[in-house]
Amino acid sequence: MNDRAHRIGDVILAVDRVSLAFGGVKALSDVSFDVREHEVRAIIGPNGAGKSSMLNVINGVYHPQQGTIRYLGREYHDMDPHEVAESGIARTFQSLALFKGMSVLDNIMSGRNLKMRSNILLQALRIGPALREEIEHREVVERIIDFLEIQAYRKTPVGRLPYGLQKRVDLARALAMEPRVLLLDEPMSGMNMEEKQDMCRFILDVNDQFGTTVVLIEHDMSVVMDISDRVVVLDYGKKIGDGSPDEVRANQAVVDAYLGVSH
Numbered sequence: 001m002n003d004r005a006h007r008i009g010d011v012i013l014a015v016d017r018v019s020l021a022f023g024g025v026k027a028l029s030d031v032s033f034d035v036r037e038h039e040v041r042a043i044i045g046p047n048g049a050g051k052s053s054m055l056n057v058i059n060g061v062y063h064p065q066q067g068t069i070r071y072l073g074r075e076y077h078d079m080d081p082h083e084v085a086e087s088g089i090a091r092t093f094q095s096l097a098l099f100k101g102m103s104v105l106d107n108i109m110s111g112r113n114l115k116m117r118s119n120i121l122l123q124a125l126r127i128g129p130a131l132r133e134e135i136e137h138r139e140v141v142e143r144i145i146d147f148l149e150i151q152a153y154r155k156t157p158v159g160r161l162p163y164g165l166q167k168r169v170d171l172a173r174a175l176a177m178e179p180r181v182l183l184l185d186e187p188m189s190g191m192n193m194e195e196k197q198d199m200c201r202f203i204l205d206v207n208d209q210f211g212t213t214v215v216l217i218e219h220d221m222s223v224v225m226d227i228s229d230r231v232v233v234l235d236y237g238k239k240i241g242d243g244s245p246d247e248v249r250a251n252q253a254v255v256d257a258y259l260g261v262s263h
Contacts, residue, residue, distance in 0.1 A: 111176030
């Protein structure tokens with residue numbers, strides 16, 4: 001039994017019969033699954049299975065032609081990514097969307113924009129309430145920098161960092177939004193074994209210490225099976241498996257479509 005199992009709560013996010021098509025191409029077909037509070041929920045499947053499309057539906061980049069998304073018991077329709085982020089769902093991307101010329105600190109501070117109440121002019125002048133607000137936000141960011149062990153790189157332009165550290169900055173920026181649900185799109189792609197071990201540790205620490213619900217796409221099956229509470233499997237846009245890591249490993253349809261091929 002996973003050590004976190006006793007902390008897992010009620011359903012926080014539910015995907016119900018979602019279908020998404022681009023022209024005649026079906027990216028998702030009648031997909032349903034739920035995510036429980038405080039769990040680590042993995043989405044796996046071969047390339048082209050619809051995993052990133054699923055995250056894009058959840059965070060408002062795509063609007064499905066059919067089906068619903070319920071978050072905190074409420075159905076949401078046609079919300080854009082900004083509105084989804086304001087509701088407490090943060091996202092990292094497979095292809096890093098960092099500001100390469102800006103420092104680590106400034107990149108992470110950009111994740112606090114949703115929390116800032118002062119107008120842009122006051123922020124630029126750094127006076128009065130805007131200055132106090134910036135100090136408060138900076139304290140949050142500094143705690144995240146300590147938590148992810150990137151103190152030595154605070155003032156380094158992100159573009160100069162190794163890829164694994166850039167991924168950590170991307171995670172830090174998402175955490176700066178203080179999300180209830182964190183969507184991670186292949187957080188370990190392109191990493192060596194040591195970097196993957198570090199990222200696994202940080203994801204579990206985020207889940208344990210912050211109580212953040214984590215939904216991740218990942219191709220490394222050893223990682224998925226080690227850190228996930230439950231796994232949903234997609235293949236050609238359809239759900240073919242759903243359950244604990246052990247249940248998914250034993251699912252013949254999953255083995256035939258995915259695990260038995262190269263994993």
